[in-house]
Amino acid sequence: MQGMVSTLRDRELALVLVSLISEMTDLCIVARNEGEKMALNDVLREFYNAIGPYRGSLKKIRIPRTIVLTDEEYYRDWEKYSGWRLIFLEDSRLRWSILDIFSKYLREAAKKSNTKGYVYLDITKLVTLIDFLCSSVDLRPLIVELEIEDKKKRKEYMEKKKRAEERILSFFQEKLKDKRKAELAYRMLLYVAKRIYEHTEEQ
Amino acid sequence: MMTMSGDGHKELKKFRQRFYRIYEPSPDLGKKDLLRLFIKATKQRRLAELIVEFIGKYDVNTIAQKLRRKKVAMSAMDVFDILEKLRKDGYLRVVGTGLPKEEIKRIEAKRVTKKVVEAPPHIVEAPPAIEAPPVEIPGIEALEVIPTPLEVESPEVQLVPIQQYVQFRPSLPEHLSRFVEGVQSAEIFERYFALNEYVKAIVLASREANIVLHSLYRDINITDTNTLAFLATITEHSDKATRVLELGEFKETIIEADLYYIMLSRLKYEIVLAAVFERDIPLGLMIRDFLSLKKEITELLP
Numbered sequence: 001m002q003g004m005v006s007t008l009r010d011r012e013l014a015l016v017l018v019s020l021i022s023e024m025t026d027l028c029i030v031a032r033n034e035g036e037k038m039a040l041n042d043v044l045r046e047f048y049n050a051i052g053p054y055r056g057s058l059k060k061i062r063i064p065r066t067i068v069l070t071d072e073e074y075y076r077d078w079e080k081y082s083g084w085r086l087i088f089l090e091d092s093r094l095r096w097s098i099l100d101i102f103s104k105y106l107r108e109a110a111k112k113s114n115t116k117g118y119v120y121l122d123i124t125k126l127v128t129l130i131d132f133l134c135s136s137v138d139l140r141p142l143i144v145e146l147e148i149e150d151k152k153k154r155k156e157y158m159e160k161k162k163r164a165e166e167r168i169l170s171f172f173q174e175k176l177k178d179k180r181k182a183e184l185a186y187r188m189l190l191y192v193a194k195r196i197y198e199h200t201e202e203q
Numbered sequence: 204m205m206t207m208s209g210d211g212h213k214e215l216k217k218f219r220q221r222f223y224r225i226y227e228p229s230p231d232l233g234k235k236d237l238l239r240l241f242i243k244a245t246k247q248r249r250l251a252e253l254i255v256e257f258i259g260k261y262d263v264n265t266i267a268q269k270l271r272r273k274k275v276a277m278s279a280m281d282v283f284d285i286l287e288k289l290r291k292d293g294y295l296r297v298v299g300t301g302l303p304k305e306e307i308k309r310i311e312a313k314r315v316t317k318k319v320v321e322a323p324p325h326i327v328e329a330p331p332a333i334e335a336p337p338v339e340i341p342g343i344e345a346l347e348v349i350p351t352p353l354e355v356e357s358p359e360v361q362l363v364p365i366q367q368y369v370q371f372r373p374s375l376p377e378h379l380s381r382f383v384e385g386v387q388s389a390e391i392f393e394r395y396f397a398l399n400e401y402v403k404a405i406v407l408a409s410r411e412a413n414i415v416l417h418s419l420y421r422d423i424n425i426t427d428t429n430t431l432a433f434l435a436t437i438t439e440h441s442d443k444a445t446r447v448l449e450l451g452e453f454k455e456t457i458i459e460a461d462l463y464y465i466m467l468s469r470l471k472y473e474i475v476l477a478a479v480f481e482r483d484i485p486l487g488l489m490i491r492d493f494l495s496l497k498k499e500i501t502e503l504l505p
Contacts, residue, residue, distance in 0.1 A: 091296035
């Protein structure tokens with residue numbers, strides 16, 4: 001984990017991993033140089049190895065195909081990648097709470113030795129749990145903000161929503177045995193669910 | 204400033220790619236937050252509302268065209284500047300690119316050729332059926348394979364008849380020759396013709412070499428020879444006037460005629476940029492587009 005975080009910054013690594021879990025379309029990751037490209041290819045290899053045995057059982061999450069290019073390689077033929085979802089490492093500065101939490105988790109994991117296996121184990125758990133919830137629970141009320149004019153009904157709706165949030169959070173806490181990981185999983189769940197619904201609507 | 208030597212080609216491709224970028228806001232931003240951000244960045248509520256509506260769906264070029272149709276005068280360069288600033292501040296990211304017009308044409312042409320070339324079914328024997336293997340996510344070793352683009356959405360560009368005169372071009376100094384190549388391959392003139400229906404001609408000339416470097420005309424009876432003569436005279440007089448009257452450096456001149464406006468400006472290396480607009484064009488729109496055009500061209504100068 002330390003090696004990875006020294007070539008790629010924790011936030012960049014977080015952006016790539018979050019994209020692998022949440023984006024349903026094929027990814028083109030643009031690194032700034034050869035060093036970053038090599039490090040990313042290592043990360044991807046490990047990610048695909050870790051997630052491989054569970055890939056067949058995922059019902060809603062589609063692990064995308066990925067290509068890593070350097071800045072130079074990408075701009076030379078950028079027209080070829082129209083239609084791909086682009087991930088520029090420089091976009092890791094995005095103000096996104098999921099990136100904040102995930103990068104903090106990776107930073108802390110990098111401080112300890114021999115944590116790489118645990119990180120991929122956590123990611124695999126995260127993916128399978130999120131996929132389970134996406135395929136078995138209707139999460140639409142949690143991701144779509146309903147506009148209810150009646151104050152009483154609105155209050156009831158908000159309370160219901162809060163209870164649902166608490167139930168999901170406690171489910172994640174029970175499975176992941178960590179409050180911060182549960183928080184990350186919850187936020188990821190909402191994002192992934194949103195992407196899945198968007199994807200379904202597009203089709 | 205972009206240098207056209209060395210990795211000039213890459214820089215040029217990068218320059219062109221910016222107009223096809225599709226931006227997406229941070230998932231944490233709600234529609235209201237986004238609107239607030241864009242109002243702050245553009246200082247115009249109507250413009251902000253429209254950009255919020257288009258962002259994530261269209262590329263920079265298409266957004267600029269759609270804004271035009273909604274009577275909001277913005278060039279692709281203006282849209283790019285706004286979006287890129289918010290990207291640098293961490294509110295937006297680039298998630299894809301649209302497809303350039305000639306790429307769409309190339310793909311369509313390929314499809315047509317394929318149809319024409321295909322032999323009638325009674326001549327060609329069908330190959331034995333092969334059972335398709337299950338779709339697998341490729342391992343890292345298969346990552347170098349470049350598949351065809353997933354979706355091709357044609358940008359809503361109105362095609363306009365454009366005349367381009369092929370001209371005799373004496374050998375140019377290398378820096379100018381690379382610059383002209385850059386302007387041509389970035390299709391800057393074409394983009395402005397598509398964006399602004401009032402544009403009738405755009406000419407880039409070198410006073411130093413005394414030639415027209417690149418020109419594009421639409422429904423107007425002007426030739427490069429006429430243009431060159433008038434550009435040399437006007438810029439010289441404008442330059443002289445600003446010097447004699449001590450007005451500072453000459454930047455732009457606007458000429459108003461019965462039928463047209465002509466706007467011209469002097470760039471580095473004694474290069475002159477001129478554009479002819481129809482008389483009906485709102486002045487603000489003309490100045491905005493001309494300055495955007497000038498900005499884009501200046502970026503390509505060595």
